[in-house]
Amino acid sequence: MVNCSNGGLELAAGDRLLRFPAIWLRDNCPCAECLDPGSGQKLKDITDIPNGLVVSAAEDAGESVLVTYAPDRHVSTFTRSWLAAHALGPADGEDGRTEDDKELWLPADLGPVTGRLPEESWPRYLAEPAARARALGAVLRLGFVLLRDVPPEAGLVLDVAASFGFVRETNYGRLFDVRVEPRPGNLAYTCRQILPHTDNPYRDPVPTVQLLHCLRAADQGGDTGLVDGFAAATALRAADARTFDVLVRTPVPFGYTDSGTELRASQPLIQLSPRGRVRGVRFNHRSARPLRLPYAEVTAFYAAYRRWAELLGRPERQLNLRLAPGDCLVFDNTRILHARTAFAVTGRRHLQGCYADLDGLASTLAVLTRGDDLPRPPREGMARGDEPSSPPRPPREGIRRADRS
Amino acid sequence: MVNCSNGGLELAAGDRLLRFPAIWLRDNCPCAECLDPGSGQKLKDITDIPNGLVVSAAEDAGESVLVTYAPDRHVSTFTRSWLAAHALGPADGEDGRTEDDKELWLPADLGPVTGRLPEESWPRYLAEPAARARALGAVLRLGFVLLRDVPPEAGLVLDVAASFGFVRETNYGRLFDVRVEPRPGNLAYTCRQILPHTDNPYRDPVPTVQLLHCLRAADQGGDTGLVDGFAAATALRAADARTFDVLVRTPVPFGYTDSGTELRASQPLIQLSPRGRVRGVRFNHRSARPLRLPYAEVTAFYAAYRRWAELLGRPERQLNLRLAPGDCLVFDNTRILHARTAFAVTGRRHLQGCYADLDGLASTLAVLTRGDDLPRPPREGMARGDEPSSPPRPPREGIRRADRS
Numbered sequence: 047m048v049n050c051s052n053g054g055l056e057l058a059a060g061d062r063l064l065r066f067p068a069i070w071l072r073d074n075c076p077c078a079e080c081l082d083p084g085s086g087q088k089l090k091d092i093t094d095i096p097n098g099l100v101v102s103a104a105e106d107a108g109e110s111v112l113v114t115y116a117p118d119r120h121v122s123t124f125t126r127s128w129l130a131a132h133a134l135g136p137a138d139g140e141d142g143r144t145e146d147d148k149e150l151w152l153p154a155d156l157g158p159v160t161g162r163l164p165e166e167s168w169p170r171y172l173a174e175p176a177a178r179a180r181a182l183g184a185v186l187r188l189g190f191v192l193l194r195d196v197p198p199e200a201g202l203v204l205d206v207a208a209s210f211g212f213v214r215e216t217n218y219g220r221l222f223d224v225r226v227e228p229r230p231g232n233l234a235y236t237c238r239q240i241l242p243h244t245d246n247p248y249r250d251p252v253p254t255v256q257l258l259h260c261l262r263a264a265d266q267g268g269d270t271g272l273v274d275g276f277a278a279a280t281a282l283r284a285a286d287a288r289t290f291d292v293l294v295r296t297p298v299p300f301g302y303t304d305s306g307t308e309l310r311a312s313q314p315l316i317q318l319s320p321r322g323r324v325r326g327v328r329f330n331h332r333s334a335r336p337l338r339l340p341y342a343e344v345t346a347f348y349a350a351y352r353r354w355a356e357l358l359g360r361p362e363r364q365l366n367l368r369l370a371p372g373d374c375l376v377f378d379n380t381r382i383l384h385a386r387t388a389f390a391v392t393g394r395r396h397l398q399g400c401y402a403d404l405d406g407l408a409s410t411l412a413v414l415t416r417g418d419d420l421p422r423p424p425r426e427g428m429a430r431g432d433e434p435s436s437p438p439r440p441p442r443e444g445i446r447r448a449d450r451s
Numbered sequence: 452m453v454n455c456s457n458g459g460l461e462l463a464a465g466d467r468l469l470r471f472p473a474i475w476l477r478d479n480c481p482c483a484e485c486l487d488p489g490s491g492q493k494l495k496d497i498t499d500i501p502n503g504l505v506v507s508a509a510e511d512a513g514e515s516v517l518v519t520y521a522p523d524r525h526v527s528t529f530t531r532s533w534l535a536a537h538a539l540g541p542a543d544g545e546d547g548r549t550e551d552d553k554e555l556w557l558p559a560d561l562g563p564v565t566g567r568l569p570e571e572s573w574p575r576y577l578a579e580p581a582a583r584a585r586a587l588g589a590v591l592r593l594g595f596v597l598l599r600d601v602p603p604e605a606g607l608v609l610d611v612a613a614s615f616g617f618v619r620e621t622n623y624g625r626l627f628d629v630r631v632e633p634r635p636g637n638l639a640y641t642c643r644q645i646l647p648h649t650d651n652p653y654r655d656p657v658p659t660v661q662l663l664h665c666l667r668a669a670d671q672g673g674d675t676g677l678v679d680g681f682a683a684a685t686a687l688r689a690a691d692a693r694t695f696d697v698l699v700r701t702p703v704p705f706g707y708t709d710s711g712t713e714l715r716a717s718q719p720l721i722q723l724s725p726r727g728r729v730r731g732v733r734f735n736h737r738s739a740r741p742l743r744l745p746y747a748e749v750t751a752f753y754a755a756y757r758r759w760a761e762l763l764g765r766p767e768r769q770l771n772l773r774l775a776p777g778d779c780l781v782f783d784n785t786r787i788l789h790a791r792t793a794f795a796v797t798g799r800r801h802l803q804g805c806y807a808d809l810d811g812l813a814s815t816l817a818v819l820t821r822g823d824d825l826p827r828p829p830r831e832g833m834a835r836g837d838e839p840s841s842p843p844r845p846p847r848e849g850i851r852r853a854d855r856s
Contacts, residue, residue, distance in 0.1 A: 054746075065746055067754040074741050086708050089639050092753075092760045093648050137743040139702040143655065143718035215617040217814070233492050235679055241496050249810045250548065251656030255525075295725045297544040303491050308817030311809055312546035314725045320700045332492040336479050338542040341459075348497075350472040355497045405654045405714055409622070414712030426852040 048111055053100035055113055059130040059259045067097045068135065072112055074132075075122040090183075099229070142186065144323035148381070149187045150277035153241070153365035156188070168374070171209070175414050179377075180209055182411040185255070186404070189274060190377035205260035206374050211406025214253045216246070217307045224397040231304045233332055237264075237391050242273045242358050242383035244329040246401070248300040248310035252328065253401030256379045260369035261398040265349060268389030271364040275327035276381050278358050279316050292350035294318050294390035296343065299335040300328075310335070315354060317380075326380040329358060358383060369397070378404060421450040453516055458505035459471030460518055464535040471539065473504045476518055479537075523662040526837035547591065547813070549712035549728035553786070556684035558770035561593070570597040572682060573779070576614070580819050586781075587816040590660070591809070594679060595782035601664060607666035608803045610780050616811025619658045621651070622712045629663070629802040636709045638737055642669075642796050647678045647763050647788035648735040651806070653705040655716035657733065658806030661784045668800040672774075676769040680732035681786050684721050688729075690763055699723050703747065704740040715740070720759060722785075724740035731785040763788060774802070783809060788793045808851055 047058040072095050073088075075081065075268065080090050102116035111129065128395055140146060153219045156162050158222050164184035170177045171193060182190040196202055207213045228234040246252055258270070261381060283290040297312040317326035322350045335346050357363070364385065368376065377384065379401070389395050460476060462469045477500050478493075479488065501826070507521035509785040516534065518527045537800050545551060561567050569589035575582045576598060589596040601607055608626055613620045618625050634642040639645065651657055663675070688695040702717040722731035743747050749844065774780065782789065784806070794800050 067746065067750050067753070069751050070742065073739075073753070082638060082737075084634060085636050085638060088584070088739065089638075089737070090823055091736050092757055093764060095757075097757075107760060118709065132741045134743065134746050134749055136745060139742065140743050141702070141704065141715055142631070199787070212622075217617075217811070229489060231490050232489060234518060249521065250546070251659060251806075251810070254656060258775075295625040297725055298657055299544065299546060306818055307814050308821070309809060309814045310546055310817070312544055317725075318724075320702055331496050332487075332494070334478075334493065335535050336539065337544065338539065339544050341472065341539050342539060344475050344539055345472050348472070348478070352497055352500075352502075359496075359498060375585065403654075403656060405656070405716060406622070409712050409714045412715070416713070449668075 048104045048106040050104045050113075055101050055104050055111070057104075057111060057126070057364075059126065059133070062130075062133070062358075064129060064133045066129070068115060069095065070134070071122055072099055072115055072120070072123070073102065076121070076124070077122060080122075081364070082393055085311040096110055096192050105398060113221050117224040120436075125437065133432045135399070138321050140319055140321060142324065143380075144325045145280055146274050148189070148325055149184075150280060151188060152277065152363060153273050154362070156365060158364065163192065164188050166189065166196055167194045167198040168206075168372075178412040179207070179411055179441050182407055182414070185376055185378060185407060186411065187380040189276070190375060192367065193374040193376065195372050197373040198259075198261045200261065200398065203257050203374060203400050206257055206259065206376065207255075207400050207402045211255070212404045214401040214403055216249070216253070216401060217304075221398050221400040224399055225395060226391055228262065232302075232396045235390050237268075237395075239388040240386050241331070242271060242385040243332070244275070244328055244379050244383055246332070246379070247313070247328045248302040248309040248333055252311070252313075252326075254378065254380050254404040255376065255407055256399060257374060257376050257402065257404040258369070258383075258384075258397050258399045259374040260371050260443060262345040262394055263368070263397035264368055265387035265393030266390040268393070268395045269387045269388075270367045270369050270375065271361050271385035272367065272375075272377065273359070273365070273383040273385070274381065275329065275383050276324050277364060278354075279324045279327060282316075282354060284352065288352040289353050292317065292346055295356055296337075296339070296350075298328075299337065299348075300330065300333045302333055315351070327383070328380075329354075329383055331355070342445040354431045379403070380404070440443055453511040455506040455509045455518075460506050460509050460516070461508075462516060462531070462534055463476055464531065464538070467535075467538070469534060469538045471534070473506045473520060474500065474507065474529055475503055475539070476527065476529070477520055478623035480525070481529070482527060485527075506818075516830055517819070543726050543728070545726060545728065546846070547729045548785075548809070549724050549789055550681050550685055552591075553594070553681055556593060556679050557682065557768060561770060562784060566595065569593050569595065569598055572599045572613075572690055573601040573777075583614070583820040584816055587812055590663075590783060591816065592811060594787040595677060595780060597772065598779040598781065600645065600777050603664075603666040603778040605666065605803065608805050611781065612660075612662055612805050613664040614806045615781075615815040616660070616807045619806040619808055621658070621806060622709075622714070623653070626803050626805040628807065629804055631796055632741045632809030637707075641802075642673075642794050644793040645791050646736070647676060647769065647790040648737070649680070649733055649784050650735070651707075651784070652718070652733045653707040653716050653738055654713040655718065655786065657716075657718075657731075659783065659785050659809040660781065660807040660812055661804060662779060662807065663751060663774070663802050663804045664779040664782050664801050665776050667799055668773070668775055669800035671795040673798070674792045675772045675774050675780065675798045676790035676792075677772065677780075677782065678768050678770070678790070679733065679786065680763070680788050680790040681729050683768060684696055684729045684732060684760075686741060687721075687762055691758065694755040694758050697751055698759055701742075701744070701752045701755075703733075703737045703752075704742065705735065705737060706740040706792070720756070732742060732788070734759075734788055735787075736760070785809070791797075795837050848851045 102113040105112040166181040301313045302309040319325040509517040510517040544753040571586040704717045724730040
């Protein structure tokens, strides 16, 4: 059943009745006049579409539906399957980056005991697209993956980044060495304990992916801890909505200064999407700068801040790992806080790190598991999307998909 | 006058009475036990500070104030000038990236006629720190600067980016060529007109700075237009708050697809800071993907979207420039929309572009005009901030500072 109703389109799909407004249909018209066959980009501006557009006729043509618009008699051909796949409904319009598309965890869910630690061997990651897809999917879904057997050689962390995206170069260089320095410009370059934090909160845009590759471990200490900031934020909201509200609405100034650098950014410690869902955490006490808000807001903030810091610091929230030479952690720096224990200088602990971004990582995963949501004109010789570059990702039971492309 | 009151500190500074809570003072204590002299980073976590902290004594010591806390008798020494400069009050805590720290413009304010077009010659930019500071300040304040006399040689756009920050490499490479291609993967690589838009809306984080360097102009057409998206957004809010509200709360899906890329991001067309101030615009019709919201939200969005597109497309909002070989535009891709007219293929118009980020640009400017907000311990031999690398920026009358470091 297909008909036009209230100026839009109604379509039966199985036992569902789908409804689409005329303007939505027209804006997504897949004809070669409206959509560039080469790039898949729209050729008409929104203001090119006539005002007062309605669907004046809808014709059932088997697998396709022909929609005619008034006043200009343009015709769009949609496949039923595309319309069914793009049904309007209670979707939230988010893009896979909020709490709703993540698998939130406590270490008890993931630890080596339960065997669900997301890890992959680097040789297999390189050789098998499915292994690559599993590893990258873990970064989106769980916030991190541990790659094993990455040769402990200087610079290889850049190869890991290049396997899924692009290095975000910063004032620390394309890569940085995390080891004890005689005159450290950052506490990372000492042997001190560092509590859970996200990196570079004084940057905007903040690097959204961080890599840490172990070249040499400490004799004693220097263990790595990971905390799921999204899991902690949702727990805080459930337990103490008032504290959560203070944190999401208070911009906190962060800064970093050295002889050639003066970085500043102010953002809340918990960032929400426009629909009010947790979309980022930013937590780094050592780089926080003086708050400049009214007195009452300052005292309210500090009470909330301490509560949040205590929650993030709870041992049961911290997954403890001991990176061995050849281990490379890849993690979502907008979600996962990382920490390290103090260590003995004698072992000459040496990590190399670099930054990258989630958008490139998600793109690489989406190409590996190809499938896009472009309206497809019913024609041959398409320039995109018709040659999957790898077998589809094997299903993983009980785990929600984090990528929603 | 100095005293402790209600557990905090009161301090007379000129005719103002400043008040600071104990926790704020302690968290900003500049002593070597609390703040690392080398890095300026905090050495105490927020949870290291005793609960129930109060100021138990405040002592006037001329230029300094000594604050003693209970219960643990720690003592902080602050200079009066630092406390006065960091007075709490009705500040909004933002970091210079919202509408409040920008000079919003219409072309009539800036055009060649009035002589206020922000431009600088590249040789002078390289030679004179003050010229560099003026140019970078214009990007933060007005959203763009036009650099002249950048030799029209391939790759030089990367030198321009390196002069203030770091290139954001993407699937388009470190730099991209904007010229007519036989099989364009993006409409940018045709000779078509392109209406005002921001670049890469399908990326998150989006590149916050864009550079376009003209190597060769078109025989006819190919003119560049710039629109101040923040000025347009505030005008929309004033004229039609309901439309503005729809735009700030509706995440819009954007996408880009080619054989090796599947980028997706959903963000509202107007992004607000947590305090509700305009902090970003994202507008690119040709890369928009199907909205998946409920029917009523879709129709409300399209009405708002058309209104917004019409406002952005008004000729009186568009600053028209004709880039000549050697011109290099540097602009804020979170604020300024850019457009181009159609052009004749015969002239073999050729631009080179690249992306970078505002945080690095702002850092470079802040170093040029050195001045930080770290609490300064009253001691010698500081490792940071004591050697301004250039003369202070000359004042520009009637123009608000966009950098608030």
